[in-house]
Amino acid sequence: MNPFRIMLLASSRQWRILPRSLLWLALGSSVAGAAEPSIDFTGVSGALQENLRAGLSLSTEPCSAPEWRIKRLFRRADEELDRAARALGYYRIKLEKNLQFKQPCWQATFNIQPGEPTRLNQVTIRIEGEAQDDAAFIKLLKATPVRPGSQVHHGDYETLKGEIETLAAEHGYFDGRFIRRELKVEPATDQASVILHYQSGQRYRIGTLVLDQETYDPELLARYLKINAGDPYDAAALATMHRALADSGYFELVSVKPDYQGAVDGRIDVRVELEPIKRTAYRVGIGAATDTGPRLSLAYDRRRINRFGHSLQSKLTLSSVDSSLGVEYLIPMQRPHIDQLSIRGGYRELDTDTTTSDTATIGLRTLGMRGGWNETRYLDWVSEESIIGDETTSATLLVPGVSWARTTADHRMQPRQGSRLNLELRGAHESLFSDASFVQLLAAGKWIQPLGKGRLLLRADTGVTFASTFTELPASYRFFAGGDQSVRGYGYQSLGPQDTDGTVVGGRYLLSTSLEYEYPIQGAWSAALFVDAGNAFDGWSDGLKRSAGVGLRWRSPVGPIRLDLAIPQDRSQDSFRIHFSMGPDL
Template sequence: MKYVRPRGYTTTAVVGLAAAGMVALVLIPRALADDVDVQIKGIGNPLESNVRKSLSVAGDHKQPWSPDQIQRLFRLAPKEIKQALQPYGYFNPEINERLKQPSGNSKTWHARFNIKHGPATKITRLNIDVEGPGDQLEAIQSALHSTELKKGKRLVESQYSDTKSALYNAAYNAGYLDAKFSKSAIRVNPKTNTAEIDLVLDTGERYYFGPVTFDQDLLNDKFVHRYVPFTPGQPYDAEQLINLQLALSDTDYFSQIEINAPRDKATRAPAMNQWFYDLIYPPQDPLQSIGELRIPVTVKAKPSKGQSYKISAGYGTDTGPRLGLGVKFRHLNQYGHQFRTDLRISQIQRTLQSSYDIPIGDVTQDKLSFTATISNQDFGDITSTLYGVGVTRDTGWQLGRQRAYIKLEREYYNLGYGSRNSTLLYPGYNITLQKADNLLFTHKGVSLSLDVRGASDKLLSSTNFIEGDFSAHAVVPVTAKTRIVMRTELGAIETDNFNEVPPSQRFFAGGDRSVRGYAYQSISPTNSKNQDVGGRYLATGSVEGDWFFYKKFGVAAFFDAGDVTDSLGNFSFKRGVGIGFRWGSPVGMVRLDLAHPLDDSSTPVRIHFSLGPDL
């Protein structure tokens, strides 16, 4: 941006707003607070704050200033004040300044400024326009009409800068890479407190994406092209290149990715068989008939290692010590197929699970997985051994994921009256939604999950049932350091013979992420031996208040309630209250809680420790 001095205006009257906005700080380090006491009266913020930042006499410094230094800096104040007010449209302020020397034993000088900003400079002529082939583009027209600059309004430098940036960004992001301002000037006449603005953008010619070439020999060329979020001939958009970079990085096929789209290598796409249509329907863009300027895109990708290994360890009061081992084979073939297997061991679960994953559909987020599972797991007081295979279609959507699956499971267990087994072939559907400002340290967010599944004895299953499980979590900010954390879970099983439903499909409550104050999965209907065997209906809820008193360290107070029953009319909610400690660690929230069960006198206080995201 520049100011142009109009004919007849005095040199001292015409001052560039950009120069006026510069802060004339003396480069002296941090100040002693009692060297110069500066008071500014007569104007409010943002004028006062900008004036104070501009005053050299109010600058920071380490060593005390000498009297000569203070007086010299004070003399600069009137000019600095005028420059600080000009970005807000005030070019004729009245300034009364006074500098008082220290008295007695004091070492503090007193600088007083009484300021009247004077009349506002109004815009009397405003010429904002766009020229060139892209002048009618919707995004450019939107930026043009959303400007805050208006004829008759006070001149504000930031509004001019915002308008200029919005116009240029709209053109550049639409592929007009040669866009430039043919006119860009503000003419100010301080004598009449008026301003004239000329701001004209010339879009220049539009650029388009050309062919995309991959420099790699790991994946099939047609397959890897499915990660490209644009096609040749689309208007050039730098954000699409970023999306391509992220899409390839999110896969673990490559360890290093480099994308080049040199504008100077752009070539014109021949307008084949276009002359006849140009004759009958002349194109609005005169350059279109001679071909589009297309920028070639080259992607260099270095393959990652063929295998990756994962080792994890942790502790939770629900699970006890836990260990995880995993291996993933990343490069099975040229079509992105992968195989992974994971082993998880804890006090309550011993599971080996494998999955063969095939990218399908939108390969950036969709896959088809063939799974196999062997699991020995404790449910309440029941131990179950399960063997299963399944197929899952895992698809991403805007706010989460959706999974359609079918599973075949064979399960062995004892509900307290002899060994049992079951066979289930059941389809299911799961959808999740998650939105948060920060997944690891959430101040505001929500997550929802719904899973519905069912089996029939007419289709290889040993029983009939339909089951639904819904959970919701919400984090609501109260202040910058406080928040409310809420969660609920509801579940139900509809069946004609609940005794035939295996433990893996039943509901339990109690534990770190359920009803605190009660042991893990200890809230449940019981058998004749008083063993927790799971129930048909589940309802739990929790409300927690967190206060982070220092950075990511905080304390919490909570109330939990929930129950599992075999009849909707028999809910008797178990309640727990307590306090806890919170730490937002780099891997998720660390929670240490002391919970008191209100409906169980046998355990006055139970300690709960857990680690993981709030959502």
């Protein structure tokens, strides 16, 4: 046989065998890479087992660690486990251990007999000095788990010492120190004792409190202060003052500087440096949504009109469907960062497929907080002319109302969990300078909850109208459904009771709900599935319209942007609708 041919045949056989060998090698490497060491504890559970595992250096070693290193750390395990057990009060543990090297990885077992835990038979905690009668220290000592009869826990003991020192610093006991701090353990009797003796010394007070600014009336800024010259030093009160001044909208920079080094006779001077915000601000916004089309907004704010904190806000919004102009004059009240008096005026022009309206409003509002809710009380004079189908309505109303709103979120731009709730009650009466009498109750809510890697979003809106002559109400006080913030399979405000010509004229009642699941797909992009249901109607038995669809989400630098494809249950008007919108989730 030709030697050259024999060589080729041999090479051919080798190439036929080699891929299979490589395959087994790759599989073996994959299994070894996927395997994890086995470290099992018996005889213990709960917090003790967790602390033993955390204190074991062996638990951090992978399968690929060399055998000599595993054996060395295994020998060290007795000392490490004993130390970890002592931290939780177990001073006489017994253990049996075993180490094996088997495929695909090494295994270690530890059989622990923890014995009886050591308990505190004596706890002496003494606070002397002015802090002895301080309510904050009394509360701290009542809440501590370091007490007679409790199991020895070195972490609780160290935490208590740190909390005493931290609280002393926060409350101005700057000369405080521990005279004695002991944790004594008698393993033979399973008993221990704690002695903590803290001498707080005097509590420092605020010497002078200077607000370094010349822009605003001192009496206005004094309303923000929860601490004054002569008061006991309180870091929490200073932080509250800082936050209130920073949230006031008056200042670009707020810096609170206690002069610890210059403290004399137990008094600390505090200087608050305030840099006023720019007096005038302009904002330009460009957006788009399916309901309103392209939108341009221009805003002008006069942040400081006078030394008393008065300000002016104005905004012009232009779109082919909904355009408005609003001006608002704000006056701070007794709690200026919470309570405000607002005088406002505005004009709105709405032109949808079903209605056209021109509305002028002049109003007075008070803004404040009540039980964690933002509360707004208002009195609006409203003049509106609207065309609804073939019906023209002209009405002048004096509308008092009150609304409450609350929003909570774990993240402002992209919350994983949060909620938004709004409630409003409003009405008018013919005997009070109005052309119609009615009462309306509106409620809206949105909830976001994590579900797996994605988010579950639930939204609900409802409204109820009580009116003897509903047809006298203008368009802005009637309910419509449909659109990118309602039932997405239908056009903007295209759902509601209809007249004899089939034109939607608005209803007494509103109900709109949505269930959506959003799942991240890559980077800032997410996909969504949703189901909507809702309608506006004159009777609750009129039935709901439904739609379902899919969506694409992008967390852009300016906020979430949404693109939805919705298919309506009733396809007499549209087989599907595409909605584009942007804005915060809550």
